[in-house]
Amino acid sequence: MSQTTLAELNACTRTEFIAALGNIFEYSPWIAEQAASARPFVGIGALFETMKTAVERAPAELRLALIKAHPDLADKTQRAAGLTAESDAEQNSAGLDRLSDAEYDAFERVNNAYRSKFGFPYIVSVRRQTKDSILRDFERRLPNDVNTEMQTSVGEICRIAALRLDQLVGADDRLQVHGRLSTHVLDTHSGKPAAGIAIELIELSALGAARVVTRAITNADGRTDQPLIGGRPVPIGRYELIFNVGKYFAERQVQLSDPPFLDQIPLRFAVSEPEGHLHVPLLVTPWSYATYRGS
Amino acid sequence: MSQTTLAELNACTRTEFIAALGNIFEYSPWIAEQAASARPFVGIGALFETMKTAVERAPAELRLALIKAHPDLADKTQRAAGLTAESDAEQNSAGLDRLSDAEYDAFERVNNAYRSKFGFPYIVSVRRQTKDSILRDFERRLPNDVNTEMQTSVGEICRIAALRLDQLVGADDRLQVHGRLSTHVLDTHSGKPAAGIAIELIELSALGAARVVTRAITNADGRTDQPLIGGRPVPIGRYELIFNVGKYFAERQVQLSDPPFLDQIPLRFAVSEPEGHLHVPLLVTPWSYATYRGS
C-alpha cells in the first residue's frame, strides 16, 4: 500500500480513486464510491468528513454490514485464513500477534461474549490501544445495549479509517490522529540537562509479559532525538519509563553509596489520550528524583 | 533459645554461662569460656568487646578453626544434615532456604570457587544481606589474598556474633546492630499526610523472583505504625516500595484521567548501610511525585 497524494486522488479516474481508498473502511468500497463523486477535496480533512458522513447517513443495514465486515481481534483461525493487510498491521501494532496463552484465552472469551450478546464482532481501533486497554474497554462496553454498541462500533470504525487514511494519503492538512510521548532528564545535581542516559519505554501487561516499546539515549539537551512515541497515536495503557541513572552518575565521578541509592529509576504511568502530547520528565540527583505530567 | 538477661549471665555459674553463650560464635565455646572469667560485665557492649578481643587475640590456628566451623551458604547437603539453630534462622532470613534453581547454582559456584581458592568457607553475616548482595559481596572478595579474607571472615563472624548476642541477651545498653527503613506519604494535592495508602516493600533479585518483605497501610500521619524494617539490620540490597495511590485519590473524589496517570507508584532504591536509618518518603499528587533519601 504505497502512499498517494490528495492531488492525485482529486485528479485520477473514479476507478483509480475507489481502488485506492476501497479498504479505508474494511471491505466496504461503497464508502469510497460515494466520496469519488464529491471530488475535488480541499484537504484530507474534508475527504475524511465526506466518508464519515456517508457512513453516518447510510441505512442501518449497511452500517451493520460494515460492522460485521470486521474481523475478531486476535483470532487465530481468522488470522490463519488471512486478514486484510490493514487489519493485520493494526492488530500486530498492539501485539495481538504475540499473545501469552492467558491473553489468547482472554481475547477469545471477549470475542465470544461480545458476539453472542450483540451478534457482531467487538471492534476497537487497536492502534490507539494496548492489549490491556482493549480488555478493559471491553469490560466497560459489554453491559451496553445494542444501539449504544452500534454507535460505539461506528465511532471506532471511523477512528480506524482516519488512521488508514492518514497513512495512505499525503496532503497539506493533517488529520488529528497523532499523539506524542516525550521525556527530558534534568540533572539537578550539576544543574544541567543529563546527556547519555539510557532509557527504556516498557508497555506493562496484566496478563502477559511486559514489552519494550523503544529504547533511547538522551542527547546533550537531556531529551531524546525523536519522541519516544510520535507520528502515531500513543496507545492507551500502562507504561514504565526506566532511566539508567546509576551508570550516568558513576561516570561523572559523583560520590555514591555502594550499591548506589538510585540506579534504574522506573516511572510508571498511564496514557489516557492517544492524540495528546504527554511529557514525562525526570528531575534527578543521586539521592532524589521527581516527575510530573508535563505537556 | 530463650532470652536471658545480662544480670543473670553475670550471676550464673560458669557452666551456665558457657551453655548460654557457647554458640554465639559458631561451634566455638572457647570464646564464651574466656569471657566467663571476665565477669561481671557492665553492659552487653562490654561483654561483646571481651568476646571479640578473645577472637582477635587467639592464635591463628584457632581463628582458622573458627572460620572453618561455619557452614556453606545455601548448601542443600549441609542443610539436610542439620545446621545450628542460629545458622538455620540466619540463612532463612535472607531467603537462602527458598532459592530459584538459578540462585542455587550461583551459590554452589560461589561456595566452591571460594573454598577451592582459600580452603575455608565463604562467610558473610547474612542477616545484613540479601541474596543479591551476598553474590555481589563474593564477587568483590574472591580476588583478595588469603590474609585479607581471613580478616574479612573474622569481621563477618563478629557481626554474626553481635546479632546473636543482641537476640539472646537483654541489657540496659544495646549493641549498634539495628537499622531502620521507614516511609511517609504526603499528599501535596490536599496539603495533608496521606492516610490509608497501601504500601508494599519488595526485595528485588537478579536471579530469582522478587519477594514481598512487608505490607502496610499509612496511618493518619501518612506514616506506617511500625517501620517497614526495624529492630534488625536493613539488609543490603535493592528494593521497591510500591504505593497504591490511584485508589487513594479515586476514593477522595479527585478528578483523574482514565486510566489514572498514576496508580501504583514504584520507588526503586538500594540499601547500603544495614545499621543506618533510611527514610524514603513520597510526595504525591495525581499528576506528580517526588522522593528523596531522608534520615
Add this chain to the structure above:
Amino acid sequence: MSQTTLAELNACTRTEFIAALGNIFEYSPWIAEQAASARPFVGIGALFETMKTAVERAPAELRLALIKAHPDLADKTQRAAGLTAESDAEQNSAGLDRLSDAEYDAFERVNNAYRSKFGFPYIVSVRRQTKDSILRDFERRLPNDVNTEMQTSVGEICRIAALRLDQLVGADDRLQVHGRLSTHVLDTHSGKPAAGIAIELIELSALGAARVVTRAITNADGRTDQPLIGGRPVPIGRYELIFNVGKYFAERQVQLSDPPFLDQIPLRFAVSEPEGHLHVPLLVTPWSYATYRGS
C-alpha cells in the same frame, strides 16, 4: 505574675484563689470567684471550662461589661495611662508597641470604626495574630451585626483567658493553646541533612516593615534545635523563611556559578492555624529546591 500550680490553687484560700486568677479575664474577678466555689479541679482543662461556662451563663449585661473592660488595640493614650500587665504583654507580642505611622493610623481607624458601630472595643486574641491579620480580621468582622460580634468577642476573650491561664498555672494536663512552626533542610546534592544553614524567620507586614521573628542554624539533623515557634500559638499571618544556602554549598567545595544560582532562598507562606503543627522543609541542591506544607 509568677507561676503557680493547680494543686496550690485547689488547696489555697478562696481569697488567694481569686487574687491569683482575678485577671485571667480582664478586670473581671467575678469569674474567678465563681470558679473558686467549684474546687477542686482535676485539671487545668476542667478549671478553664468552669470559667468559660461562667462567662457563657452570665447575664448579657455582665458579658457586655466584660467586653467593655478590654482596652483598644495599639491605643497610645490608653497605653500611656497604663494597661494591665497581661494586656501590655499581649499587645507587645504582636508588635503593637512598635507600629509604623501607617499602622498606627490603620489601628486608630479600626478601633474608632468598630467602637462607633458596636459601642464596645474591637477585641481579638492578639497572641494568635500578627498586625496584618488583626487588620484583616477586623475587615471581616466589621460588617457583622452586634449579636454576632458579642459572641465573637466572648470567643476571643476566652482564647485570651486560656492563654493567660496556660502561662500562669502548671498542671499535669495542658490546654490546647500552643502550636509549632518547624523546618528541616535536606541537601539532596549530597543526600544528607544540611547542617550549619543559617535561617531567618521574618514576619511580613503590608503597612510596616518586615520583622525578624527568630534566627537559627540547622543542626546535624538538618533541623533547628528548637522549633522556630513553639510553646505558644503560631500567629496567623504571612512569613518568609530565608535559608542561606549559597554559603553552605560554597563551604562544601561544590562547583557553583558566579554569582551562585541560589544564594538566599526565601520561602513565603501563611499561617492559618495558630494551634497547629506546621512544618515547612526545604529540599535543596545548588540548582533546584522544593518545599511543601508538612506536619
Add this chain to the structure above:
Amino acid sequence: MSQTTLAELNACTRTEFIAALGNIFEYSPWIAEQAASARPFVGIGALFETMKTAVERAPAELRLALIKAHPDLADKTQRAAGLTAESDAEQNSAGLDRLSDAEYDAFERVNNAYRSKFGFPYIVSVRRQTKDSILRDFERRLPNDVNTEMQTSVGEICRIAALRLDQLVGADDRLQVHGRLSTHVLDTHSGKPAAGIAIELIELSALGAARVVTRAITNADGRTDQPLIGGRPVPIGRYELIFNVGKYFAERQVQLSDPPFLDQIPLRFAVSEPEGHLHVPLLVTPWSYATYRGS
C-alpha cells in the same frame, strides 16, 4: 541611529561606511576606517572579527586612547556634559541614570579608586550587567595589575562594540550576544499548565530599591508569550520572579486555607551567563512548589 544592512555597508562609499560604524568603538572611527578597506564581508561575524582584530593589533598607545575615550559610569558631570547616544542608552539600560544616593556614592568611589590606580576609566559592558554586578565586578578587578586591566578593558570594549553592531546592522548571521530568560508554570494540582498567572520579574539591588524588569501573564501553555528577557543579554545579577498563585487557585475553586498557605511565591536566583538560555520554571500546588535551573 537607524538600522542598516550588511549588504548596504558592503556597497556604500568608504565615507558612508565610516559614518555608519564610526562609533561602534567609542570615539574611535579609525577602527571603522580599517574595516572599510576589508570589504566585502560575508557576514556580520566577519565584520566584527575584522574590527576586533584591528583593535588587538593596534599599537598600545592607540589601545590606551581607545580605553580613555570611554566615559565614567554614572558620572553626573559627564552625563550633564553629554555622552554619546550609545553610551547614554547603555548606561540607562542598567539603571545608572536613576541611582539611589548610596549607589551614586558607591559608583563615584569606584570610578575614582579605579582611575587613580590605573589612569584610565573603569570600563564594563553595562548591557550585560546590573548595578550590583558592576560594583561586584569592580571589587574583583581593582586588585589586578595595569596590564591585566588593559586587556580586560579591551575585552569589555569589544563586548560593547558587538552589542552596538548587533543593534545597528542587519545580516543573515547573528553575533552571539543575546541570552534568554524564560519561565513556565505547571499546576501539578490539576496536572495542567497554569494559565493566567501574573508574574513579575524584579532585579534586586544591594544598595538601592528593587526594580521591576517586566510583568507578564502565563498563557494556555503555562508560558509567557515572550521570554521574560530576550533579544539582548540577560544582565548578570540577582533577581526575583514572583508568581501570583493564590489568586489563580482561588479562582479555580480549589479548597485553600485562610489566608492561603501560598499566595505570592518568590523565586530568588542569580544570572551568571548573559548570553545563556536560563529557564526558571515553577511546579506548584496550593501546598507545595519546586523550581530548578532548566535550559
